[in-house]
Amino acid sequence: MNEVKVAILGASGYTGAELVRLLARHSGFRIQAMTGDRKAGQPMASVFPHLAGLELPDLVAIGDVDFGAVDAVFCCLPHGTTQEVIAGLPPHVRTVDLSADFRLTSLDSYATWYGHPHKAPELQTEAVYGLTELKRAAIKGARLVANPGCYPTSVQLPLVPLIKAGLIETADIVIDAKSGTSGAGRSAKEANLYCEVTEGIHAYGVASHRHAPEIEQELAEAAGHPVLVSFTPHLMPMSRGMLATINVRLAKGAKAADLRAEWTKVYGAEFFVRVMGEGGVPQTRHVRGSNFCVMGVFDDRLPGRAIVLSVIDNLVKGASGQALQNMNLMFGLPETQGLDQQPLFP
Amino acid sequence: MNEVKVAILGASGYTGAELVRLLARHSGFRIQAMTGDRKAGQPMASVFPHLAGLELPDLVAIGDVDFGAVDAVFCCLPHGTTQEVIAGLPPHVRTVDLSADFRLTSLDSYATWYGHPHKAPELQTEAVYGLTELKRAAIKGARLVANPGCYPTSVQLPLVPLIKAGLIETADIVIDAKSGTSGAGRSAKEANLYCEVTEGIHAYGVASHRHAPEIEQELAEAAGHPVLVSFTPHLMPMSRGMLATINVRLAKGAKAADLRAEWTKVYGAEFFVRVMGEGGVPQTRHVRGSNFCVMGVFDDRLPGRAIVLSVIDNLVKGASGQALQNMNLMFGLPETQGLDQQPLFP
Amino acid sequence: MNEVKVAILGASGYTGAELVRLLARHSGFRIQAMTGDRKAGQPMASVFPHLAGLELPDLVAIGDVDFGAVDAVFCCLPHGTTQEVIAGLPPHVRTVDLSADFRLTSLDSYATWYGHPHKAPELQTEAVYGLTELKRAAIKGARLVANPGCYPTSVQLPLVPLIKAGLIETADIVIDAKSGTSGAGRSAKEANLYCEVTEGIHAYGVASHRHAPEIEQELAEAAGHPVLVSFTPHLMPMSRGMLATINVRLAKGAKAADLRAEWTKVYGAEFFVRVMGEGGVPQTRHVRGSNFCVMGVFDDRLPGRAIVLSVIDNLVKGASGQALQNMNLMFGLPETQGLDQQPLFP
Amino acid sequence: MNEVKVAILGASGYTGAELVRLLARHSGFRIQAMTGDRKAGQPMASVFPHLAGLELPDLVAIGDVDFGAVDAVFCCLPHGTTQEVIAGLPPHVRTVDLSADFRLTSLDSYATWYGHPHKAPELQTEAVYGLTELKRAAIKGARLVANPGCYPTSVQLPLVPLIKAGLIETADIVIDAKSGTSGAGRSAKEANLYCEVTEGIHAYGVASHRHAPEIEQELAEAAGHPVLVSFTPHLMPMSRGMLATINVRLAKGAKAADLRAEWTKVYGAEFFVRVMGEGGVPQTRHVRGSNFCVMGVFDDRLPGRAIVLSVIDNLVKGASGQALQNMNLMFGLPETQGLDQQPLFP
Known part of the structure; x- marks a missing residue:
């Protein structure tokens, strides 16, 4: 098969660089163009020295990309400019x-x-929410996939099957979620300086983070009714990693073992989802650098939770x-291609 | 006033060393003896080089302490040996x-x-639970104070007044609590090695940690009925620090602002407790090295929580x-003596 | 004695905040004014929450300070604006x-x-270089003290006495020096973001760092001839800490033990300087948060070094x-006042 | 080609786990057996959860390996037991x-x-020192390769070609080398606990580290005379990473640019060695998780260095x-096989 020619828009940020790292070992895609407005004209290796040694085009401004020569786009631009x-x-x-531009299906919710x-409402309607394991069929045929947020991914993968199976109440x-600083x-912000982040922890966006409506939208779809x-x-x-610790009310009579069994049923054939056995505690460092999601569940001390x-x-x-x-799926490539490396530990 | 002569049992661990650090600037106490069984015979400065330059007795075995010459004991020994x-x-x-030996008032709960x-049941009954701001009167006259666990301290300080005031349900x-590794x-354990801890997070003791019954005991006392x-x-x-993120059900009609007001009423005169204003998010790094507790509260997205x-x-x-x-209180010294330094940031 | 009224210029940076932390426990000085141009109008506790609870004036612009009501100034402004x-x-x-504005005594060297x-050449000539242990007499009477750089402090304290005693060649x-990120x-710079600093190390300013001429100036003064x-x-x-690993050529016949002996002679009565015995390896974490300098020395595998x-x-x-x-010295206060706390470890 | 069957002895340590991570993506080798004496009987995924999902044999005791069914061995055992x-x-x-058992070619040096x-002197003589880029021919035919130490690798790669070319003096x-804690x-040691390592730095093995004679042996071979x-x-x-900062005396008239040119000549065709241009500063984090060595050089402020x-x-x-x-080389496989992934940053 011919290589698919891709452009990475916004390649001077961490997600852009991570795409380059992954695509570097992928024979199905070829990086045709990369953009980085403030760093236009620079070679990628001077923006990200760990990507030296690869044959990559220099960063250009978006206006300088010939999209006629491109089959696919990974868009890593900031919210707002993206939709235009x-x-x-x-x-x-x-x-x-x-x-986050195309994740919320409700135009009202977006505006709120x-x-x-929204500046591209018809696209917002067309976009497919790209949580791969849960939306595979729709993603395959999509022209525009809204890649899920990190928090929503870590929450929906464990919860959606449990809601669908009626094992937990909504x-x-x-x-309670914990994120790495990447x-x-x-972008250079005081709050993200080494001295402000190391050796401590704090909540942010408490009860007001924009990933909440995204989580709620997908859990509601699974439940068939609104969810908060x-x-x-x-x-x-930590540079990389995310842990969601989620306290849920069980459906009457359900136990942690039932949830685990449901996961095993739903995810047993999934390459990227691992269900830990009884007593197993997932650690962020054990998925570092990989596409895996690991989940576990315990009966709570509070009865029925x-x-x-x-x-x-x-x-x-x-x-x-x-x-x-998702892009693998969209172009008929094996879903795991370029993504099969083991986590890096320690 | 004469100096109170103290012994620190188990001074070769982190809590023992921290006591030495604090007492080094305290004119009311004099360190008469320090024990560390495996390190007996060593000067403290070779066990903890940051404590060099202080006039300190060498570490000895417990059997070599002349308790007749001692007025007070800080006991930092491991669970089990402590009670004997x-x-x-x-x-x-x-x-x-x-x-943890004297924190649980119920002998049954302890055994479970x-x-x-318990090997010293009569002492267990006598011991006073030492959450200073909440038990001041009893501590003053106590002969044996059971110093609270770290998690229970971080949970009880915010919750006990709210339960007493009927502002939250039980x-x-x-x-969801996050602790520093100290x-x-x-003691040398694989799980606590640098490479096993850095750049990651994981839960442990899920639904089975021994601090749960301690928390429940004190919340129950505040509520007047059992609490789980x-x-x-x-x-x-992080070496030091602890964050408790606690999701609570509000009493009918109560709001976060009411909880904040109650804290202000109860803790307004307390030197070591700080209540953040609306929107304020406590960070562990802002209390590092200090005796402060900082608390904040937000209305949840879930109604009534x-x-x-x-x-x-x-x-x-x-x-x-x-x-x-607590020891300051027990010996009639100003409660803040030796504890008035600001946090160390960054 | 009356309190000395001080202003801290540039209090919204780390060194300014650190001065506030130290002065908070100091009875000889009172903070009369603090400036922070971009943060003027804000209370210090909102810029540095770890300093909440202190009675402090709000940050103001420099132009709003009444210097007539001030006895002393700590100037933490950036290079360049400082001299004006x-x-x-x-x-x-x-x-x-x-x-760094007043550290180089040579106007030519400064310009290079x-x-x-230099915009205030007469002040540059007047300024006293403030490495306390080595310049105590001059500092006492100074009107303007140029506080040494961090690297020069870590290098000069061990080397100056050795050069003076003729124990090492110049x-x-x-x-080879290692610095904490504070x-x-x-200020928000990409290079200092958590993700760019954690879990790695790199040299910077190789053979071109501005602390080199400062080090050379003082070593030359000790030697009586130019030194490179x-x-x-x-x-x-690491947020805080600095280690200088220095490889030196010994004077003919000298051994590490001779260097150690010289240090002990020169610094034996110094509160803030500690000389480790044979085999002792200083660790940055053992001086964290304190004013101590700890030094050690080993015979090298290379003969004569x-x-x-x-x-x-x-x-x-x-x-x-x-x-x-230095300010303690200048106002006749005990040199260790406000500085006698132990390091914070772990 | 048939898969080469390998055994990993000492697979329960970090280097063993890292071999498994790398071999997991390697089609030329199959892991036939893994040993871990204290963890014999356990699946690898319970010892290293990041290696879950791979088809791996359980850990066994060395005595239980059928070496008749094995073509090749990676030996990650501790010093001393290894040779037997x-x-x-x-x-x-x-x-x-x-x-380190077979790295020193001199039996006397080993004993010292x-x-x-040495308990296997004839093997010590036979063993080939495996710094791949410098010993390729000998490695191809070797039966026993002594894999170089981490420090020696970081030092010899830049220095050996410069010594051979007569560009630096010996x-x-x-x-001055800095190592990650892995x-x-x-093994569980107090000195390697998170709290003892984070946020600080210290030297160790000063002038007495066992990698010194290994470095000297190879530099001496390059020089044709003894080197200290x-x-x-x-x-x-940091968990992973190593930086060597090396101060060298240049041959008469040589400049940093000459050293860089020599490296480019020697390593220009090497996949794993990268030479930075003028002003380029290698960072450990930019090689994290990869087999690359990145080197740079600056003219020193000291003339001739x-x-x-x-x-x-x-x-x-x-x-x-x-x-x-090395094993790829020994079995005629492409040298980069299984090793071509990009570094993981951030």
Whole structure:
């Protein structure tokens, strides 16, 4: 098969660089163009020295990309500009968008959470939500995939099958999530300086984080009725990794073992999802650098409740890895291609 | 006033060393003896080089301490041996015990959680639970104070006043706690190696941690009826610090602002407790090295629930600092003496 | 005695905050004003939450400080603006300047390394170089003290006495230095983001760092002739701390033990300098948060050479602590006042 | 081609796990057996959860390996036991030994540095020193390869070609090296606990580290005469990575640019060695998880000297990666097979 020619828009950030790392070992795609407005004109190896030695085009401005010569786009641009750029792509281009711009299917919800009307409403309707394991069929035929957020990925993978199976109730879902700092991106902000992040932890976006409506949208779809969740994200001193600790109310009579059995049924054949046995505790460091999601579950001390634990690498399964997984699907390639490496530990 | 002569039992661990650090600047106490069985005979400065330059006795075995010459004991021994050692102290000695041995008032509960009957049951009954701000009167006259665990301190300080005031319900309290690694002590274990801890996070003791019954005991006392809690502790890459993220069900009509107001009323005059204003998010790094507890609260996205955040330094307010605060009280010294330094940031 | 009224210029950076932390426990000085141009109008506790609870004036712009009501100034402003601000202070004000502006006594050297002529040349001549242990007499009477750089402090404390005593040669001094990231300040730069600093190390300013001429100036003064040094600083993942590993050529017949003996002679009565015995290896974490410098020395495997090791906390002895030590001296206060706390470990 | 059947002896340590990670993607080798004496009987996934999902044999005791069914051995055993185990292997087995047991070619030197006579002297003579880029021809035909130490690899790669070309002198080579903590292995030692390593740095093995004679042996071979080096290793808070900062005396008239040119000549065709251009500073984090070595060089401020910088991942090019590179060579496979992934950053 011929190589698919891809452009990476916004390649000067962490998710862009991670795509390059993954695509570097992928024989099905060829990086045709990479953009980075402030770094246009620079070779990638000077922006990201760990990517030296690869044959890569230099960074250019978006306006300088010949999209006619491109089959597919990974869009790693910031929220807001994304929708206008994607709306301007020629129709033959298939896109996986890593921003939040096309994740919310409700135009009202978008306007509420982002403070302005959507600028490409017809695309928003067309876009397919790209949580691969749960939306595989729709993704295959999609022209535009909205790649899920990192937190939503870590939460939906364990919860959606449990809701669908009626094993947990949708009231009182309490999500306590911990993220690595790469999720905050590479832009220079005081709050993300080494001295401000190392050796400590704090919550942020408490009860107001934009990933909450995204989580709720997908859990609602699984439940068939609206769902609200408690969602408290935390920033902590790790570059990569994400842990969701989720306290859920069990359906009457259900036990942690039933949840585990359901996961095994649903995910038993999935390469990237691992279900730990009884007593197993997922650790973020054991999925570092990989596209895996590992989950475990415990009966809670509170009767009728359970504690669900789920880990991913926020830059891989939570961003660039899942984006590649989706693009593989869209172009008929093996879903795991370019994504089969083991985690890096220690 | 004459200096109170103290012995520190188990001074070769982190809590022992922290006591020495704090007492080094305290004019009311004099360190008369320090024990460390495996390191007996060594100067403290070779066990903890950061304590060089102080005039300190060398470490000795417990059997070599002349307790007749000692007024007070800080006991930092491991669980189990503690109760026998304290039972053997002469009656004039006043003790603050940093282990878990005397925290549970129910002998049955102790036997259940620790797997054997208590070996000093009459002392267990006598011991006063030493959460200073909440038990001040009893501590003053106590001969034996059971210093609270780090997790219980971080949870009880925010929750007990709210329960007493009837502002939160006691059902469905979901505690997600994150601890620095010093809480695991200085003994050499694979799980606590740098490479196993850095750049990652994981839960441990899920639904089975021994601090759960301690938390429940004190919340029950505040409520006047039994209380169960969901408690999930996590180990993360910071030496010092502890964050409790607590999701609570509000009493009918109560709001986060009411909880904040109650804290302000109860803790307004407390030196070591700080209540953040609306939108304030406590960070562990902002209490590092200090005896402060900082708390904040948010209305949750789930109607009728709130998110309580509380931070301490697990080695100070969660252990040695509170122990000194209690000992100050027991000997009629100003409660803040030796504990008034600012946190160390960055 | 009356409190000395001080202003801290540039209090919104790490060295400014560290001064506030130290002064908070100091009864001889009162913080009269603090400036932070971009944060003017804000309370210090919102800029640095770890400093909440102190009675502090809000941050103001420099132009709003009434220097007539101020006895002393700690100047933590960036290079360049510093010299103009200090030149404009009323003559009764005594100043410790933490910038590099007044450290180089040669106007030519200043112009070479900083790319422009000095704007306050007469002050540059007047300024006293403030390495306390080595310049105590001059500091006492100074109106303007140029507080040494962190690297120069870590290098000069061990080397100056050895050069003066003729125990080491001044040719081929090879300094390999490792700094905590707080030395880079709190301004938001990509290179200092958590993800760019954690879990790695790299050299910077190789053979071109501005602390090289400062080191050489003082070593030359000790030697009585010009000195050049090899100086390679490294940035590493620690907030605080600095280690200088220095390879020196011994004077004929000298051994590491002779160097150690000389240090003991020179520094034996110094509170803040500790000399480790044979085989002792200084660790940065054992001086964290303190004003101590710990040094050790080993005979090298290369005949006639030795390896000198020296650690400080770059924000304390390398900046704000030494500044306070100097100010204590200038106002006749005990040199250790406000600086006698033990290091914070772990 | 048929798969080569390999056994990994000592697979329960970090280097063993790293070999498994690399071999998991390698089609030329099949892991036939893995040993871990204390963990015999356990599946690898319970010892190293990041290796779950691979088809691997359980860990066994060495005595239970059928070496008749094995073509090749990676030996990751500790020093001392290694030589006896390897001496007992059947003659058809080809071995890469990651311990220090067969690196020193002089039996006297071995006895001096390790405190006892070598137990397999004839094998020590036979063993080929496996710095791949410098010993390729000998490695291809070797039955026993002594895989170089991490420090020696980081030092020899840059220095050996410069010595051979006569561009640097061999007197006064001053090596300041910084290592990640995984180099200390996975055994539980107080000194390697998270709290003892994070946020600090210290030297160890000053002027007495066993890698010094290994470095000297190979530099001497390049020089044609004995060489002594100053070697000061440091332990720092990173799991993986190694930086050698080396101060060298240039041959008369040589400049940094000449050294760079020589490297380019020697290593221009090497996949795993990268030479940075003028002003380029290698960072350990930019080779993390990869088999690359990146080097750079600067003219020193001291006339006639230069500063050489070299980085590797201590577990990959410094251990398991180079071991696999050597084994590829020994079995006629492409040298980069299984080793072509990009570094993981951030």
